[in-house]
Amino acid sequence: MAKRHKENEKEEMRRLEASLQDERDQEEDAGRISSEWSYANTEPVDVEAASELAEPVRRNNWRERRKEGVSDGRTMGIIALVLSLISFFLLPFLFGSVGIILGVFAAARGSRIGWWALALSIIAIALSMFITPIMRY
Incomplete structure (x- = not known):
């Protein structure tokens, strides 16, 4: 059964390639030659397939965003401070x-401001760890 399925797939591929070759021959006869073709539909491919399948790359470069005026962390930094x-x-x-x-x-x-808040919080916790036991005696 699997062998028959593979043979059907191969036959389908041969038919598709033959029809594609026929269309290429007709295009060449008409004077239009295209270098890239799609197997799914017989139209020229303009875009690389990987760009359609892959997710867009996100870059979180905060220095560039800061130059653009985006201040997402400023409010959170003030609250933290x-x-x-x-x-x-x-x-x-x-x-x-x-x-x-x-x-x-x-x-x-x-x-x-977030860095300042981080440093001050660490100092406050460290001081309370050392001063609180001394004050209890």
């Missing part, structure tokens, strides 16, 4: 952790 400043005075592990997370996301989107 505010949370990191709050973490110096109130619940440093909670607000500092959230400040670190938002700071990383903001920095990944190209905001320098």
